[in-house]
Amino acid sequence: xxxxxxxxxxxxxxxxxxxxxxxxxxxxxxxxxxxxxxxxxxxxxxxxxxxxxxxxxxxxxxxxxxxxxxxxxxxxxxxxxxxxxxxxxxxxxxxxxxxxxxxxxxxxxxxxxxxxxxxxxxxxxxxxxxxxxxxxxxxxxxxxxxxxxxxxxxxxxxxxxxxxxxxxxxxxxxxxxxxxxxxxxxxxxxxxxxxxxxxxxxxxxxxxxxxxxxxxxxxxxxxxxxxxxxxxxxxxxxxxxxxxxxxxxxxxxxxxxxxxxxxxxxxxxxxxxxxxxxxxxxxxxxxxxxxxxxx
Amino acid sequence: xxxxxxxxxxxxxxxxxxxxxxxxxxxxxxxxxxxxxxxxxxxxxxxxxxxxxxxxxxxxxxxxxxxxxxxxxxxxxxxxxxxxxxxxxxxxxxxxxxxxxxxxxxxxxxxxxxxxxxxxxxxxxxxxxxxxxxxxxxxxxxxxxxxxxxxxxxxxxxxxxxxxxxxxxxxxxxxxxxxxxxxxxxxxxxxxxxxxxxxxxxxxxxxxxxxxxxxxxxxxxxxxxxxxxxxxxxxxxxxxxxxxxxxxxxxxxxxxxxxxxxxxxxxxxxxxxxxxxxxxxxxxxxxxxxxxxxxxxxxxxxx
Numbered sequence: 001x002x003x004x005x006x007x008x009x010x011x012x013x014x015x016x017x018x019x020x021x022x023x024x025x026x027x028x029x030x031x032x033x034x035x036x037x038x039x040x041x042x043x044x045x046x047x048x049x050x051x052x053x054x055x056x057x058x059x060x061x062x063x064x065x066x067x068x069x070x071x072x073x074x075x076x077x078x079x080x081x082x083x084x085x086x087x088x089x090x091x092x093x094x095x096x097x098x099x100x101x102x103x104x105x106x107x108x109x110x111x112x113x114x115x116x117x118x119x120x121x122x123x124x125x126x127x128x129x130x131x132x133x134x135x136x137x138x139x140x141x142x143x144x145x146x147x148x149x150x151x152x153x154x155x156x157x158x159x160x161x162x163x164x165x166x167x168x169x170x171x172x173x174x175x176x177x178x179x180x181x182x183x184x185x186x187x188x189x190x191x192x193x194x195x196x197x198x199x200x201x202x203x204x205x206x207x208x209x210x211x212x213x214x215x216x217x218x219x220x221x222x223x224x225x226x227x228x229x230x231x232x233x234x235x236x237x238x239x240x241x242x243x244x245x246x247x248x249x250x251x252x253x254x255x256x257x258x259x260x261x262x263x264x265x266x267x268x269x270x271x272x273x274x275x276x277x278x279x280x281x282x283x284x285x286x287x288x289x290x291x292x293x294x295x
Numbered sequence: 296x297x298x299x300x301x302x303x304x305x306x307x308x309x310x311x312x313x314x315x316x317x318x319x320x321x322x323x324x325x326x327x328x329x330x331x332x333x334x335x336x337x338x339x340x341x342x343x344x345x346x347x348x349x350x351x352x353x354x355x356x357x358x359x360x361x362x363x364x365x366x367x368x369x370x371x372x373x374x375x376x377x378x379x380x381x382x383x384x385x386x387x388x389x390x391x392x393x394x395x396x397x398x399x400x401x402x403x404x405x406x407x408x409x410x411x412x413x414x415x416x417x418x419x420x421x422x423x424x425x426x427x428x429x430x431x432x433x434x435x436x437x438x439x440x441x442x443x444x445x446x447x448x449x450x451x452x453x454x455x456x457x458x459x460x461x462x463x464x465x466x467x468x469x470x471x472x473x474x475x476x477x478x479x480x481x482x483x484x485x486x487x488x489x490x491x492x493x494x495x496x497x498x499x500x501x502x503x504x505x506x507x508x509x510x511x512x513x514x515x516x517x518x519x520x521x522x523x524x525x526x527x528x529x530x531x532x533x534x535x536x537x538x539x540x541x542x543x544x545x546x547x548x549x550x551x552x553x554x555x556x557x558x559x560x561x562x563x564x565x566x567x568x569x570x571x572x573x574x575x576x577x578x579x580x581x582x583x584x585x586x587x588x589x590x591x592x593x594x595x596x597x598x
Contacts, residue, residue: 035400041392042409045477048424049412051435055427066433066449107319114316121310126317128588133328135584139534139555141328143562143573144335151334167327170320228417231536231559246419250541253423260427267420278415279408286485289478290523290591 049271056264063260077265084259086266088241089248093227093270096158096244100165100226101219104173107166108218112177113203117186127178134171138164138232146235156238164236165226172225173218176288180214181207217284220277227274245270335577339570347566357567361575364568366549366557373464374533374553381471381532386525388472389479390517394509396480397487414477422541425470429542431455460550463543467551470538475531479524486520487513526587533579554579 059074115123138145145164146155154160184207192202208215230246237243240251245266252263278285342353361367396407413421428436431454440446446453456462490513498508536555539545545552545560552560554576561569 031400034395034398035402038395038398038400038403038406041395042406045473046409046412048421048428048473049416051428052420052424064433066438068435068438103323107323110316111320114313118313120313122313122317126321129321129324131588132584133324135530135587136328136580137530137534138331139536140573140576140580141331141335143338143558143566143570144331144333146562146566147334147338147570148330163323164327167323170323174320224415228419230417230419235562246417249420249423263423264427267423271416271420274417275412275415279411282411282414282481283485286478286481289527290482290485290520 049275052264052271053268055260056268058261060261074261077261078269081262081265081269084252084262085241086245086248086262089243089245089266090269092158092161092242092248093244093246096161096165096229096233097223097226099158099162100169101222103162103166104170104222105215105219108170108173108177109208109215110203112174113181113207115174116178116181130171130174133168134175136168138168138229142231142235145232149236155236156242157236158242158244160236161226161229161233161244164232165222165229169222169225172221172288176218176221176284177211177214179287180211184210213284217281217288220281221285221288224274224278227270332577335570335573338566339574341567341570343566345564353567357571358574361568361571366552370549370552370554370557373551374555377464377468377471377535377553378529378532380468381475381535382525382528384468384472385475385479385528385532386521389476389483389524390521392476392480393483393487394513397484410477410480412477413474414481417537418474418535419537419541421474422470422538425466425473426457426542429456429466431458457543458547460547464551467538467542470542471532471535474538475528478531479528482524482527483517483520486517490516522590526583526590530580530583530587533576533583 054069056077057073057075058070058077059072062070062072065071111126114120115127149155149157149160152160188210189197189202189206192206193199197205227244228246229244233244233247234250237247240248243251249263249266249270252259252266339357340353340355342350342356344350392410396403396410400406425436428434431437431452432450434454437446437449437454437456440454441449448454452458456466494512494516495508498512503511534555535553536559539551539553539556540559543551545556549557549560554572558569558572558576561572
């Protein structure tokens with residue numbers, strides 16, 4: 001049953017699309033024009049990030065120069081950055097993103113496994129709840145989130161950020177893991193159960209290794225969302241050293257001047273790893289976010 | 296005897312079994328999502344002083360204050376324009392980009408990867424880069440506009456895009472489109488790949504032109520992908536905060552606030568009114584969720 005419905009996420013569409021163009025040899029000029037247009041589009045989408053990197057390397061003396069590329073590259077911006085206290089923001093970011101990811105996997109894996117394998121009372125309600133929370137974003141609830149953690153005395157506490165990020169990203173993880181678990185033939189774990197494994201043992205020894213791509217996707221996706229999260233962190237933190245990078249970088253923006261080169265040096269450090277990680281899972285993210293509506 | 300007395304217990308055990316597996320997830324949702332919803336409603340009915348002291352119940356006063364706020368009407372109108380403009384432009388551009396990136400050409404993989412950057416990067420950082428590129432004195436976009444002859448001089452009020460509410464709002468729409476196109480494009484690309492090649496061959500045999508093939512075959516078959524991408528985009532764009540916050544803080548005045556940004560701006564001093572603003576936003580979101588559930592085939596997915 002599950003095997004017929006779920007493999008959307010597991011099935012990767014081959015890159016060579018089955019478009020009609022793939023069948024006949026295209027005229028050369030057409031390919032050239034297509035490629036040129038595509039490269040221009042691609043360039044537009046990375047140009048702002050190139051500008052980010054260029055500004056990160058701009059010597060402070062050249063900040064007010066009106067030119068595209070600075071005359072000198074000040075690699076020292078990346079070393080002087082650390083004297084601004086950004087290290088503690090980086091630590092908070094790693095802690096929040098890492099903590100949220102761990103919590104999500106811990107909570108989502110058993111839930112996704114059970115809903116993929118068993119029909120139980122409340123299963124549909126549960127999955128509906130998951131789908132609805134996936135639609136919610138913390139932004140809309142930020143006043144309530146503030147009230148809640150104010151009552152709990154957890155303002156300025158990174159644990160609060162871990163909990164919120166985990167709560168709002170769990171849905172994606174459950175959804176994508178559910179699809180992966182459902183695509184694994186039941187016979188495999190039945191064999192393990194016959195061999196004397198417990199259900200939990202079967203999950204760890206048989207299912208989880210097979211669903212590893214899904215788990216990695218959930219892991220990276222949660223990490224990135226928590227890493228990039230801004231408004232909740234802005235609301236729930238009050239001392240600079242407790243802020244994650246997204247909020248901490250804003251401290252370079254003063255009332256009268258902006259420390260642009262350090263702001264963007266920090267942004268480069270915060271952005272590059274995330275783009276690389278995301279490139280690894282991009283295709284699976286689409287199927288997870290659209291909840292299999294696009295097939 | 297013992298069997299019959301055990302039965303209800305056994306049944307209870309069976310009913311409780313899912314709790315061990317699913318319970319933690321339910322608890323996390325209750326804690327992180329449902330509790331804030333409750334808090335938001337509760338605060339919206341309370342009277343707080345500007346410096347955060349609870350003065351008692353407010354009844355519906357926060358709501359009447361919000362609805363009588365002279366900023367409220369224009370902000371709601373602006374929020375609608377924001378969502379419609381950003382999502383409309385995003386979907387139109389994404390259809391084109393997806394079509395382009397679905398063709399075969401050397402380096403396609405790399406070109407597609409480039410599209411990931413705005414999707415993966417923090418929107419807050421992308422917004423700050425654009426703010427920097429729009430700097431009236433040194434911004435790269437202004438340099439380019441000057442070199443193209445579109446603005447006469449740097450450092451003028453003409454180059455100060457973010458200082459004028461209309462220009463600022465248009466630029467922020469552009470940035471929102473910029474960060475929204477990748478997801479929509481990838482969703483449409485996924486949709487394009489589900490269209491079997493035979494359909495196109497049949498159209499070719501029938502002598503249909505490229506344009507006609509696109510409108511008669513591709514677009515209708517893309518309907519589910521477009522629908523889902525649109526709805527998810529509407530949700531994201533309505534909830535969008537960092538772009539406006541980083542580029543203008545909603546200013547000058549309140550002239551570039553959307554309802555989401557206004558909620559945050561109110562929060563500083565008028566948390567009750569801010570909570571009622573977020574209840575209004577929440578109602579809008581619930582409507583969008585219901586629409587999504589209606590059009591997506593989640594039931595089939597869950598079965």
